[in-house]
Amino acid sequence: MTFQPNSPEARDVAYHLHSYTNARAHQEDGPLIIERGDGAYVIDNSGNRYLEGMAGLWSVGVGFNEPRLAAAAARQMEKLPFYHTFGSRSHGPAVDLAEKLIQLAPVPMSKVFYTNSGSEANDSVLKLLWYRSNAMGQPQRKKIISRLRGYHGVTIASASMTGLPTNHESFDLPIANVLHTGSPHHYRDAREGESEVEFATRLAAELEEMILAEGPETVMAFIAEPVMGAGGVVVPPKTYWARIQEVLRKYDILLVADEVICGFGRTGKMFGSQTFDMKPDVLVMSKQITSSYFPLSAFMINDKVFEPLADESNRIGVLGHGFTAAGHPTGAAIALENIAIIEERGLVANAAEMGGYLHERLREVADHPLVGEVRGVGLLAAVELVLDKQTRSAAEKPGQLGKHAAGRLFAHGVISRPMVDALAFCPPMIVNRGDIDGFLSALGTSLDETADAFGISR
Structure with a gap:
């Protein structure tokens, strides 16, 4: 294809490396x-x-032209365009948003931690759960189980938890301590004549077999989307989440609900965890938290997760993790207005x-x-x-x-x-x-x- 000189298409091909794009094909086809x-x-x-x-x-x-979100961003930019949350600093939007998220939580939660993307949030969850295991005197408990076809991001840790081949091939992934159990796609993965309930029961049994083979004392968490998104919009079969959670409770394994796609109404409830009666210990949010008008993500943790983190930070003297723009005041202000619109309308x-x-x-x-x-x-x-x-x-x-x-x-x-x-x-x-x-x-x-x-x- 020939692009008009100095057109946006020509300049894009000249200077822009795209995500999830065949770079060579893009040079020919353009954006x-x-x-x-x-x-x-x-x-x-x-x-x-x-x-x-x-x-x-x-x-x-x-929607793509909501004036209330643009106005919320402008007001916050004029008042306080940036501040951070390091070293016991904070600002109004971060405080208000954390309070709102805890109020909306589908199960009792204790604290909110801010990040900038779903990938970054899931990466941080894995890192902090390792920290928690050390805090509890369980340094061997570092494994997390994800699922084939699950999607959890593209950083080194979150891409490892993702269960899609293209996120691993040529990236030297997944890293150690990240395991993958079966996908809950009945249409593709059930055996001949296997009902949804039988399929769900088998998947739970296979998960338990994996835990026992690895050693329950080495497995700290199970991460999953309520409904798989990028893996193909895979809706779990009947009884799936009930059976899976029985296994996790049996071995005291934490449940991380990746609600990056499902959260804030997508499944017909505020959270996918409510749609499928999940009881997560960690709940990860991004995307619709601001309707993507600003990069913002967060995760909520319950007391079972928070208390050991707090004890360890007290022993060391600091929780040595965070991001410059995490909890950005403009992003938090947009999120608050976005949630208000979702509720009011x-x-x-x-x-x-x-x-x-x-x-x-x-x-x-x-x-x-x-x-x-x-x-x-x-x-x-x-x-x-x-x-x-x-x-x-x-x-x-x-x-x-x-x-x-x-x-x-x-x-x-x-x-x-x-x-x-x-x-x-x-x-x-x-x-x-x-x-x-x-x-x-x-x-x-x-x-x-x-x-x-x-x-x-x-």
Whole structure:
């Protein structure tokens, strides 16, 4: 492709190394330049309008042009543009946000720790749990169990906890003491004739076998998303979380709920932990905490986690961990206003209602020859694409089918994301029935076009 000299596309290709992008292909194809937002939609620099079916990166809950968030940022920038939380310093927004988060917590929590991204939060959780094990005189208890297909970030520690091959290959990951147990995807991973309950029971038994093989005295925590996001919008099967938590309680293993995607209404409850009756010891938040208008993340810990940390910091004299911008006053002010909007406008209830409508409409495409499975909860959904429904197989090259279908959706004005051969849909929580109807119309056309391209009769 030839780019217009000095255009944004040409300058991007010249100077910008992109995340999650084939760098060589990008040099040929160039970027999509998004210029402005309008509610659940974004507009590119050619004036094309798209339904942002991924809420950016699973994250813009209140839409792409919320004036109250811009005003909250401006007010805070004028009053106190920056201050830190090191050395017993603080500021009003950080104090107020911590109090609000503890009030919202789905289970009793004690303290909030601020970071800047979900990756950074999960990295910090692992580091502080190692610190806690040492504080408790259990230096051997350093292992954390994650899941295949789970996503927890891209720093060295959080990428190790992530259970996706592309986050490990050529990065020399995962690091030691990070283990992975099975994915709870019934459609892909259940045995022939195995019910959801039987599958969940087996996964819990396999987790217990792993713990016993490693030595329960060496395992400190289990980290998981209530619903897997980047791993394919994998909704846990019936009884899964009840069975898993029984095993964790049996061996006194902490539960870390990664709510980076699920938190603040996405599943139809304020937290995914409420949707699935999880009782976490640590709860990690980011993305919709500010609707991604500002980089901010945080995690809450209960007293069981906090008290040993406090004792160890007292013994050493300091808790030697933190980040310059953590708890940034502007980010905290935006988060407070964002949460206020979510509450005042009933966006959690809207996610539940519109999520129900979305899944009702998605069932209409379940019989399409390319659709193997439709799944999701709230305003989280995925459509698994196959070329053969009996064998559940896609194209010879994994991801080829999903990429083609996502490209057709894009051509019809919907931004989606192919996760191998599953199309994800995670729109802003302000969407209405008209937005969902438009998406389903585009999806139906895109599936037909993709079937034609792959020679599948319909």
